[in-house]
Amino acid sequence: MSLGDRLKYARERTSLSGQQVEERTGIGRSSLSEFEHGKREPTLSQLQKLADIYRRSVSFFLTDEPLPREPAVLWRLHPTTNAEDIEVQFLRLCEQYHNLEIWCCERVQTCLPIAISDSSRFSFRDAEELAKRVLRELPLGNWPGQSLLNVLEEVCGVKVFHLGFEPSGTAASTVSESFGAAVLLNARNVQWRRNFDLAHELFHLLTWECFHGHEAGAVVVSEQEERFADCFASSLLMPTDPFRTAINARLKDGKISFESLFDVAREFDVSIESLMWRLHFAYGRGKSDSELTKREIERAKSLMPLFQQDRKDEEPPALPARYQALAVKALRRGEIAVGRFAQYLNITRQEAMRFVEQEVPDGEEVQVTSA
């Protein structure tokens, strides 16, 4: 594919018009048209500006090879604005993370307990069993909400990014042959909502082969699959035994106060709504009690100002901690230019140069075992 065709492809992929490109880069529409039709070549300076807004590396445009297949991205709901731009930005971040791992020789192969099942026969019981299997195989402890993000990033090699978009009730995941598994969460959501979204997306990662095989492009998720994912997330974040222990300790005559429910939600770092649905299923309420559960959830939500005001909500990191650490390592080892480092961390060149100016002692070590 020629340079011109790649420029056109990249622009259309982010749904930018010629006018928007002109506003953001200063490159006129007629020039852009000439570039895209191969009538004139951009300079590197112009190409870099276009690469920046299309969220591509310059390298992407400098080859005649066929376009590489982009990994499919699975959304619960597409963002209402700039959906394509957000998706391309997410994939670019994953690619950058992958580059850093290669440059630092710290590639972590994605290792997750993958579900092997026939999607047509998948059931809620399978979703619960999958959650139990994950709890056995990953070191998440009794309160997985507290550790899930760290374990997925540091142990399982899943790349987790946070960007801001609307609507709030959406997140995304992808599995790529090159960079592995990745999740995109909404930075605007509260922490306990992000926990649930992360667990929900984990379900999709584990069942990717089962439900989506080798799909490319936009992936459509069925409502049923989404319900399985919610069931999985709930079972994962509130494992049966620790959950029942926490609830039973607060029961009086078979009842629990709303105040105590909020305490348990905080303990497991989940929302009150997801906790109450978990209660519904874990304590054997049937379909006929669903309306009752819904009314209780509405009541709990109305009491939030009373019982949730002091709940700690930590903002997500702009970039994963491991990604930032790899970037600094790469800079100190001469594996990345200062300007590229600044771009990868979304900081100014001046801020990036401060890292170069820090002298790191070479070769200092701590003796751990006898030599």
Added chain:
Amino acid sequence: MKKFRLLLLDANIVIEISKQHLWKGILSQCDVHLSRTVVDEAAFYTDENGEHCDIDLTPYLSGDDGITVFDVAASEVASLRNRFDPTYFEKLDAGETESLSFLLKQSDQCLICSSDMIVFRVLGNLGLPDQGISLEEILNKVGLARGLARQYTKTFREEWTQKGFRDGLGGIGLRK
């Protein structure tokens, strides 16, 4: 006769020269070329009081001693890119890519001055160790010698050029 002909500077060097107000002294003795992208990248610096200072190179662009700003076409960058595997090439920023592409197509001896380890590493890898120069060496030559941070020194340049040379011997980064 100028001490350095075809002297390319990358963005970090432009920023440091601007900070130290050395343009007049350097331009009187060096024939400086800057890539368009480097001019865009070296937009400002923060002084010792934390004040934001814009870099305006306009006064230095005209006249016999003026800076020459050059552009490189995308296809000319492709020839540099094609020497390396794509992941290695991605390490360079755009200004360095443009400057190195320009350097490779010059018949006259061209020098590139940088404070970036990766630039000297690439020169070493390409077997062009003598085409890198540090800011320290330039300033010594033009009579403006002074103490500089580590990344602007000759020792720094030599260390990273040598690492690049070892990369080249090991086939690291080169397209197979």
